[in-house]
Amino acid sequence: MNYDEAKNKFISTWGALGTLWGINKAMAQIHALLLISPEPLSMEDIMEELQISRGNTSMNLRQLMDWGIVFKENKMGERKEYFTSEKDVQELARQIAKERSRRELQPTIKILNDVSNIKDDGTAKTAELIKQTKALHEMADNLDIMMNKVVGQEHNWITKALVKLIK
Amino acid sequence: MNYDEAKNKFISTWGALGTLWGINKAMAQIHALLLISPEPLSMEDIMEELQISRGNTSMNLRQLMDWGIVFKENKMGERKEYFTSEKDVQELARQIAKERSRRELQPTIKILNDVSNIKDDGTAKTAELIKQTKALHEMADNLDIMMNKVVGQEHNWITKALVKLIK
DNA sequence: TTAAACTTTCAATATTTTTTGAAAGTTTAA
DNA sequence: TTAAACTTTCAAAAAATATTGAAAGTTTAA
Secondary structure (H helix, E strand, O other), rough: OOOHHHHHHHHEEEEEEEHOOOOHHHHHHHHHHHOOOOOOOOHHHHHHHHHHHHHHHHHHHHHHHOOOOOEEEEOOOOOEEEEOOOOOOOHHHHHHHHHHHHHHHHHHHHHHHHOOOOOOOHHHHHHHHHHHHHHHHHHHHHHHHHHHHOOOOOOOHHHHHHHHHHO | OOOOHHHHHHHHHHHHHHHHOOOOOOHHHHHHHOOOOOOOEEHHHHHHHHHOOHHHHHHHHHHHHOOOEEEEEOOOOOOOEEEOOOOOOOHHHHHHHHHHHHHHHHHHHHHHHHHHOOOOOOHHHHHHHHHHHHHHHHHHHHHHHHHHHHEEEOOOOHHHHHHHHHH
16 A cells, blocks of 8 residues: 555545444545645645545535634745644644533533422322433433533543553 | 423433434434333324424434444334333443444544554655654543543442542 | 735535445244 | 234435535735
8 A cells, every 4th residue: 555545545434434424524634634634724735636626625614623623823924824733632632522411421411400300299100201301311421421511621541551551 | 490391401402412413303303202201102292292203213223222222122012113212311321432433433443543554755745644643643532531441331430439529 | 094815704614424224034833 | 714813125306415516704914
């Protein structure tokens, strides 16, 4: 496998994986491309490389910046904007964990809390609803703590120690 | 909030969350419904409750069974098939972690391994590709270990201890 | 100012994914 | 056997999502 094959394989794998996680293909591929690019890339570069339209590129770059994993850069004396990805994969994971917690986990925890606190009317179905949503609430809470504390730790010693311990 | 409101809120939240994780709405909602149902439900029950077609119900029940989180049950003297969900949320998490590891993480790890082992031709771009895919490979490996060992542990003492420690 | 060089927006279009429902398939009881 | 009671399959339709590209917007330099 040469460089170009490896690069394409990586980009398309990342793209396919993205769709499995609710991230669209273009967004995941742009991210993959920036991640392995030693130099910042312009919008033209990205469009060219991935064969996607200007509009698509612009919108997905914006989303990646909203996620805090892609940044704008300006080259001196050039008007064009360039883009880079967060290159430290630990920091990348931290940022993704933080955002997914904020966008998905925390709203879900709130709803599980509301639902599990309805008044128990003594019926079996109400008992089951309360029991199961309470259990999910507890689990989601633990997951949230782990995502924010374990992955979110700078210099991730916890993960290292943990993996060593249980491997 | 009364029982019906709470139930609908839970089912629709679970459905919306599913789509965010690459699971379709019907599949997630069927699962939610079974999870809070004290009794096994028939296909008719599910169709009725969620207002979806027979075909849709059949296909998504099959998928849930493939994931190992929904089971067929037969009631004595009845030809109709009934369905229940795994009710223990720890076991549910374990099963989901196991399947996602097998379906997504492991194939990805394999590709990251292949890509990161291309021959270093001395160019900056090759160096970057190798460096980043190696880093992702290591991270994916750790995640795989955690998913299979930490979540996969019966009587999940590690999570409990960990959460207590870092909370 | 103006205009060139660039980016963003968004309605229209294309693509992908999900859902339907009827026909085909299966199982059981008589 | 047959037929009733049920489930599965799958082509077609619907719905949801992603993509395009051109017009509108913005910034900078002269």
